[in-house]
Amino acid sequence: MSATDTPASLPAPSAPDTTRRSPWGEVLHSLFRSGTFLTGLFILLFWVVCALFGQHFVPYDPLESDIINSLTPPAADHWFGTDQLGRDVFSRVIVGSRDILTVAPLATILATLAGTALGLVIGYFRGIVDDIVSRVLEAFMAIPVVIIALLAIVALGTSKITVIVVIGLSFAPIIARTVRSAVLAERELDYVAAAKLRHEGALHTMFVEILPNVIPPILVETTVRLGYAIFAVATLSFMGFGIQPPSPDWGLSISSNYGMIGGGFWWTVLFDALAIASLVIGVNLVADGVHGAFND
Amino acid sequence: MVFLGGQVLPGNVGRAILGPFADQRAVDALNHSLGVDRPLLVQYGTWIWNFLHGDMGTSYIFRAPVAPFVIDALGNSMKLALVAFVLVVPIGILGGVIAALNLNRPLDRIISLGGLSVTVLPEFVTGIILILIFGVWLRWLPIAAAWPKGAGFFTQLYYLILPSLPLFLVLFGYIARMARSGMIEALDSDYTRTAVLKGLPWRTVIWRHVLRNALLPTITVIATQTGYLIGGLVVIETLFRYQGIGSLIFTAARGKDFPMLEAGILTIGIVYAVATLVADFLYSVLNPRIRLGAEQ
Numbered sequence: 001m002s003a004t005d006t007p008a009s010l011p012a013p014s015a016p017d018t019t020r021r022s023p024w025g026e027v028l029h030s031l032f033r034s035g036t037f038l039t040g041l042f043i044l045l046f047w048v049v050c051a052l053f054g055q056h057f058v059p060y061d062p063l064e065s066d067i068i069n070s071l072t073p074p075a076a077d078h079w080f081g082t083d084q085l086g087r088d089v090f091s092r093v094i095v096g097s098r099d100i101l102t103v104a105p106l107a108t109i110l111a112t113l114a115g116t117a118l119g120l121v122i123g124y125f126r127g128i129v130d131d132i133v134s135r136v137l138e139a140f141m142a143i144p145v146v147i148i149a150l151l152a153i154v155a156l157g158t159s160k161i162t163v164i165v166v167i168g169l170s171f172a173p174i175i176a177r178t179v180r181s182a183v184l185a186e187r188e189l190d191y192v193a194a195a196k197l198r199h200e201g202a203l204h205t206m207f208v209e210i211l212p213n214v215i216p217p218i219l220v221e222t223t224v225r226l227g228y229a230i231f232a233v234a235t236l237s238f239m240g241f242g243i244q245p246p247s248p249d250w251g252l253s254i255s256s257n258y259g260m261i262g263g264g265f266w267w268t269v270l271f272d273a274l275a276i277a278s279l280v281i282g283v284n285l286v287a288d289g290v291h292g293a294f295n296d
Numbered sequence: 297m298v299f300l301g302g303q304v305l306p307g308n309v310g311r312a313i314l315g316p317f318a319d320q321r322a323v324d325a326l327n328h329s330l331g332v333d334r335p336l337l338v339q340y341g342t343w344i345w346n347f348l349h350g351d352m353g354t355s356y357i358f359r360a361p362v363a364p365f366v367i368d369a370l371g372n373s374m375k376l377a378l379v380a381f382v383l384v385v386p387i388g389i390l391g392g393v394i395a396a397l398n399l400n401r402p403l404d405r406i407i408s409l410g411g412l413s414v415t416v417l418p419e420f421v422t423g424i425i426l427i428l429i430f431g432v433w434l435r436w437l438p439i440a441a442a443w444p445k446g447a448g449f450f451t452q453l454y455y456l457i458l459p460s461l462p463l464f465l466v467l468f469g470y471i472a473r474m475a476r477s478g479m480i481e482a483l484d485s486d487y488t489r490t491a492v493l494k495g496l497p498w499r500t501v502i503w504r505h506v507l508r509n510a511l512l513p514t515i516t517v518i519a520t521q522t523g524y525l526i527g528g529l530v531v532i533e534t535l536f537r538y539q540g541i542g543s544l545i546f547t548a549a550r551g552k553d554f555p556m557l558e559a560g561i562l563t564i565g566i567v568y569a570v571a572t573l574v575a576d577f578l579y580s581v582l583n584p585r586i587r588l589g590a591e592q
Contacts, residue, residue, distance in 0.1 A: 144527025147561065150549045154557075231418050235531055238420045239546065254424055258535070262439055266428050273424045277417050284416045 027216075030293045037289020043282030047275075051097040060088035062095040062248040071260075074267050081267035083257060092248035093271045097279070099243045100250065103160055103167075104229040110168030111175055111229070112222045118172065119179025120206045120214075124187060130180075137173035145170045145232050146239070153241045163242050167232050171225050178221045182214040216294045223287035227280060234276050250276050362559045365544060370563055373529055373540035379456045380463040380525075381518075388468045389514060392475025393507070399480065407472060415469025419531045423462040427535075430458060440537045459536040463528050467521055474517040478510035485509070512582060519575025526564050 031037050055062070060078075066086035074081040080089035118137075122130040140148075145167065152166045186192065187210065195209045236242035237251030245252060250272040257268035395407040414422060431439035437458040444451070482488060483506055491501045529542035537543075541560055548556035 144524065144530075146527040146530050147545070147564075150530070150545065151557075154549045154552060227416055231416065235418045235420060238418070239531065239534060240550075251418075251420075254420065258424060258427075261424070261427055261432060264432055266432055269424050270428055273421045276421045277425075280416050280418070280421075281413050284412070 027293045031289055034289045034292060036285045036292070040282045040285025040287075040289060043278055044286055047097045047101060047279050047282070050094045051101040054094040054097065058088075058091035058094050060091045062087060062091040063246055071265055071268070080271045083253070083268045084260065084265075087248075089267055089271055092253060093250070093275050096248040096250045096253065096272065096275065099160070099247050100230060100233050100237070100276075100279070103163055103243065104226060104233045107164045107167035107171070107233070108222060108226045108229045110164060111171035111225055112218065114168065114172040115175025115221075116179050116211070116218055119176035120183055120211065122176065123180040123183025124202065124206050124210065126184075134177075134180075137176060140170065140173050141177075143170075146235060149232070149236055149241060150239075153236075158241055158244060160243065163233060163236055167229055167236075171229065175218070175221050175225065178217055179214060182217045183210055186210050186213050220287070220291045220294055223283070223290045227283040227287055230276075230280050230283060234280075362555050365556065366541070366559050366563055369539060369541040369544040369560070370567075372538065373533070373542060375452065376456055376459055376532070376538065376540060377463070377525055377529065379453065380460040380467065383460060384464045384467045384471060385518060387464075388471030389475045389511065391468065391472040392514070393479055393510075395472065395476045396479030396483065396510075397502075404476075408476065411469035411472045413469075414465040415473075417465070419462040419466060419528050420535050422465050423459075423532060423535045426458060426461050459532050459538060462532055463525065466524070466528060470517055470521060471514060474514045475511065478513050479506065482506045482510040508582070512579065515578055515582065516575055519571050522568055522571040526568065 064087065066082070068086065069078075069082055070084050070086035072078055072082045072086075074089075078088050078090065080093060083089055083092070118133070122133045148170050149163070149166045153162055156162045192205060192209060195205045200209070233242055234251040237249050238255045240255060243249040243252055245256070253272045254269045257265070257272075261269060391407050391411065395404040398404045427439050430437045438455050439458065487509075488501060488505055491505045492498075496504075526542065529540055530546050531542070532538070533540040533543035534546055541564060545557060545560040545564075547553075548560060
């Protein structure tokens with residue numbers, strides 16, 4: 001392990017430091033040569049652009065209804081047709097990326113912050129704290145997110161904040177577990193012993209000494225969780241527990257239109273479903289690429 | 297725990313049933329007759345005691361005992377889950393085995409990538425796309441899982457195929473991936489090399505030596521997926537309007553029908569515990585190391 005000859009202020013990731021490039025440069029380099037990562041990044045960036053600027057270039061106002069032209073099939077003036085209120089499906093799909101791309105990343109950030117702090121503490125102190133907290137976390141992980149969300153939302157009411165907190169907190173245990181096992185390996189290394197000999201406080205040792213060295217697994221886990229967060233947000237919106245009307249959110253649009261699917265109005269749900277599918281697959285490709293870059 | 301969650305939730309039960317305009321005295325009277333104004337511990341004790349005696353309480357909404365609803369719903373959900381499992385376990389294992397035997401060839405790539413992509417998609421997205429393909433465009437399968445009263449086994453099965461497919465797709469990825477990595481490990485081991493070198497036909501090596509060792513971890517994965525499956529059922533049963541335990545919990549949560557909600561979730565907890573137990577048992581029966589270790 002190269003940790004002893006690396007100054008504590010520099011991160012010493014697990015990537016072998018054989019070339020002149022810095023370890024992080026190495027990771028970036030292999031990321032941008034990975035087809036999986038680039039494809040995923042392209043899809044993700046497409047939706048991010050739609051979320052940020054979509055409302056300026058879509059042909060119609062995604063919320064404006066036009067009852068006379070409701071449920072028209074895809075044609076030249078409405079590329080993806082119109083829904084039951086005559087709203088342009090194309091505009092709604094483009095702008096619909098906005099809410100999910102706000103809620104899901106915020107939930108992931110919350111999960112990462114909470115999970116990292118918890119994982120550092122239980123990994124560093126071990127002993128009885130670790131035993132108790134780990135059991136509680138395992139119990140939490142056994143309950144499906146949908147059920148936790150259902151209970152929490154009955155209790156707290158529906159709002160974007162509730163969804164962020166529920167998803168963030170139910171993902172935190174998983175990140176805590178990853179961080180914990182990374183910390184368990186790090187804490188036996190000499191630089192941690194050196195920090196203890198210098199009488200550094202526990203907080204300093206955890207967050208200044210150990211944290212920089214466990215960043216790679218945290219990054220990998222965060223990108224994976226982002227995929228699941230999008231999954232969860234979309235599902236909750238579909239169930240009516242997530243993003244609320246009149247947002248053109250994808251899950252929400254599907255939930256308000258799938259009742260008419262038997263009538264053959266396929267365009268009111270298909271494009272939203274494909275949008276969710278592409279975003280989820282895009283994020284998972286990115287996660288796969290990040291995982292590969294850190295583990296090769 | 298669920299019980300506590302249900303009770304600590306803000307939201308006066310009597311108020312929830314009678315609506316916001318009811319007289320406060322009427323609310324108090326109803327709360328008293330439902331017993332929800334007693335101390336928490338007393339309520340909890342009574343609840344557990346009654347549950348163990350088969351009395352799951354009285355639904356606030358239906359004003360009828362909860363037990364028949366829960367048992368009916370559980371039966372329906374089990375049918376759905378069973379169809380999904382019967383389809384996915386052999387096909388998933390077969391997929392993983394084929395992928396491992398064609399390691400890094402195009403067939404492996406297709407199975408692995410395809411499995412991974414469908415696994416990460418939310419169930420309602422795959423559900424919608426499948427409904428469109430098989431229910432709306434091809435008109436092969438019914439789009440709601442509501443068979444006529446008194447339908448025979450095969451009619452029920454016919455109605456259950458489409459709802460079970462999204463569950464199938466999610467589970468397929470997991471099971472195939474586990475089977476694949478188990479196979480790769482087993483194919484790479486010393487005992488496989490010994491078996492090949494002592495001249496056994498390839499087919500015998502695969503059947504007698506590789507498969508048995510490769511599939512052990514897969515069994516554990518299948519059991520842990522029960523937890524996932526329950527979350528998936530909530531979504532699928534809502535999408536297909538199927539009267540199962542998932543839609544029961546969903547409806548109960550929306551209507552703040554706490555006895556129903558608690559009974560539903562406790563039932564799920566029991567099912568989960570039983571599934572884990574059965575998996576442990578199967579694992580030890582199939583793994584001679586554990587079986588013989590226990591006998592000593």
